[in-house]
Amino acid sequence: MNNYDSIPRRMGNYWLETRLGSGYSGSIFRAYNVFTGDYVALKVQDVNHECPTNRYEEFIYPLLQGADGMPKLWASGVHGKWHYLVISLLGTSLENIYRSIGKKVMDLRSVCAIAIQVIMRLQTMHNREVLHRDIQLGNCVIGLPPNETMIYMIDFGFSKRYIDPYTRRHIPDSKVKRDFLGNYWFTSIGVHCKGKVPSRRDDLEAAALMFIHLLMPGGLPWTRNGVPKTDEHHRRIKRAKEATRPEDLCRGMPSEFEEFLRYCRRLKFADRPDYEQWIEEFRELARENEFTDIERFIWPPPPQQMKPPPVRPAAPRPTVTPAEMENVLHDLAKLQLHNRPILADQTNVLPAQANKQAEGSNKKAADVIDLCNTSDEGTAPDPPKNMPPRTPVRVKKATRLEKLKSSVSDATDNGMLSTVVAEFSTFLKETGSKTLTREGFAFLDALYKQLADPSVFVHPMRTRSTTEQASTENQPAHVKLDVVARLRKEVGTAQSNRMLAKLVADFGAVTNKSSTRTITKDGFAFLDGLSGRLKALHE
Numbered sequence: 416m417n418n419y420d421s422i423p424r425r426m427g428n429y430w431l432e433t434r435l436g437s438g439y440s441g442s443i444f445r446a447y448n449v450f451t452g453d454y455v456a457l458k459v460q461d462v463n464h465e466c467p468t469n470r471y472e473e474f475i476y477p478l479l480q481g482a483d484g485m486p487k488l489w490a491s492g493v494h495g496k497w498h499y500l501v502i503s504l505l506g507t508s509l510e511n512i513y514r515s516i517g518k519k520v521m522d523l524r525s526v527c528a529i530a531i532q533v534i535m536r537l538q539t540m541h542n543r544e545v546l547h548r549d550i551q552l553g554n555c556v557i558g559l560p561p562n563e564t565m566i567y568m569i570d571f572g573f574s575k576r577y578i579d580p581y582t583r584r585h586i587p588d589s590k591v592k593r594d595f596l597g598n599y600w601f602t603s604i605g606v607h608c609k610g611k612v613p614s615r616r617d618d619l620e621a622a623a624l625m626f627i628h629l630l631m632p633g634g635l636p637w638t639r640n641g642v643p644k645t646d647e648h649h650r651r652i653k654r655a656k657e658a659t660r661p662e663d664l665c666r667g668m669p670s671e672f673e674e675f676l677r678y679c680r681r682l683k684f685a686d687r688p689d690y691e692q693w694i695e696e697f698r699e700l701a702r703e704n705e706f707t708d709i710e711r712f713i714w715p716p717p718p719q720q721m722k723p724p725p726v727r728p729a730a731p732r733p734t735v736t737p738a739e740m741e742n743v744l745h746d747l748a749k750l751q752l753h754n755r756p757i758l759a760d761q762t763n764v765l766p767a768q769a770n771k772q773a774e775g776s777n778k779k780a781a782d783v784i785d786l787c788n789t790s791d792e793g794t795a796p797d798p799p800k801n802m803p804p805r806t807p808v809r810v811k812k813a814t815r816l817e818k819l820k821s822s823v824s825d826a827t828d829n830g831m832l833s834t835v836v837a838e839f840s841t842f843l844k845e846t847g848s849k850t851l852t853r854e855g856f857a858f859l860d861a862l863y864k865q866l867a868d869p870s871v872f873v874h875p876m877r878t879r880s881t882t883e884q885a886s887t888e889n890q891p892a893h894v895k896l897d898v899v900a901r902l903r904k905e906v907g908t909a910q911s912n913r914m915l916a917k918l919v920a921d922f923g924a925v926t927n928k929s930s931t932r933t934i935t936k937d938g939f940a941f942l943d944g945l946s947g948r949l950k951a952l953h954e
């Protein structure tokens with residue numbers, strides 16, 4: 416039993432004032448240097464504590480000195496029965512900030528800024544050969560003015576060097592199940608549920624879960640009943656963590672969060688995560704949303720950059736009165752489709768050129784909706800004269816995929832489809848992440864629909880037959896590889912659009928069932944083969 420009331424008021428050169436917080440292993444005080452008057456944080460622990468985390472931290476701190484977002488270690492020592500660490504005095508934690516908003520969904524700007532800084536901190540720690548191993552909101556704190564926009568990492572009581580300083584080798588993996596180390600909410604599935612040895616990937620996965628927690632109404636599902644008090648409750652938490660699929664966790668959020676979580680879970684034990692890529696992804700997400708100054712965490716967030724929470728309850732369906740419906744039907748009856756071709760069965764496809772001519776010769780009536788018209792064809796209205804020039808914004812991955820999807824839907828012959836499929840494949844190869852996101856699946860849906868029958872409703876591949884999906888989910892990786900290798904071969908000999916449609920559906924289904932949803936080398940060969948085949952069928 417620790418009796419923290421017996422802690423002396425002075426330790427070394429420091430005078431202890433108020434207690435800032437206390438954890439499992441000790442207490443932390445605001446203190447000042449009696450000679451200089453400088454304020455610091457002083458972390459105290461009983462020297463006989465069963466888990467001497469202060470001693471571990473004393474060993475880790477020197478490795479992290481001088482880097483952004485790492486507290487400075489001013490002094491350390493033993494005073495009577497107390498071990499103490501003197502570190503920079505910092506501000507409040509992200510946990511406290513999250514509580515201050517009533518544990519509600521945090522705004523997207525703040526979460527992007529947190530993601531960028533936390534990934535940077537992990538990059539710094541990992542570059543210095545240290546794993547944090549206890550990433551959570553309470554261990555990310557902001558600085559005091561003028562450093563209140565910087566996020567600092569604290570609590571290195573569980574940290575560990577993952578490169579052996581003598582052999583320079585990465586710590587070894589082990590098949591032996593270990594007791595879990597970290598925290599209930601954010602520790603990775605591998606470490607928490609499977610007893611694996613923590614490595615860099617697990618720090619990143621914990622960070623990914625933390626970002627998702629901040630964007631999810633009510634937080635991650637397994638955090639909602641509080642800290643487990645019984646083994647059974649703890650088992651339930653582990654089961655929930657393991658069973659919840661990334662796409663369900665991240666529903667309604669920008670796809671970067673789901674992709675990042677999947678990416679972390681794909682990493683192998685000793686892999687170096689691509690920090691740069693993910694920092695850039697979150698910077699880009701911020702740019703797309705027109706958030707400025709995103710390298711700084713600004714709390715409270717600037718009002719003009721407050722986006723509505725990314726996850727919203729479904730809006731009530733608009734109700735249409737019988738009179739309004741009658742009007743809609745009346746307008747539909749007047750609609751002219753300009754002989755818009757149907758691609759499914761190639762027999763009735765007009766050459767694209769002929770189609771354009773037909774359009775040109777038909778004078779448009781004012782109340783006719785032209786379904787073939789897209790702004791890409793140069794028909795977008797000119798911007799108003801006095802508008803300031805628009806700042807060029809990098810095209811978002813999701814936006815680009817959505818555009819490609821529209822091009823598929825607008826294609827009027829196989830030649831056009833071939834070009835769009837080639838663009839889709841090239842684009843995915845060029846972006847760092849090969850995960851097929853929601854927008855990627857939407858592209859395949861549109862392609863399938865064009866090839867099979869554009870006039871019918873097609874149930875999206877990604878959500879198609881949830882029962883069938885559940886039973887085949889988590890297929891071994893080799894099953895996916897075999898199927899994609901077969902598809903790659905078959906695509907070169909397909910004789911009709913219907914056959915190609917079937918191959919596209921199989922490709923979407925097998926990618927959806929695989930745990931990583933990535934496009935493999937064979938997958939890209941399939942897409943390129945598909946583009947080639949469409950071209951051949953067109954000629």
Ligand SMILES: Nc1ncnc2c1ncn2[C@@H]1O[C@H](COP(=O)(O)OP(=O)(O)OP(=O)(O)O)[C@@H](O)[C@H]1O
Binds near residue numbers: 443507508553
């Ligand atoms: N340098 C600091 N400046 C200001 N407050 C701090 C500082 N370090 C820690 N705190 C506060 O004290 C709390 C506990 O700190 P810390 O996590 O380092 O201690 P711990 O004993 O390891 O806690 P736990 O058992 O929760 O992991 C933090 O959540 C934070 O609110």
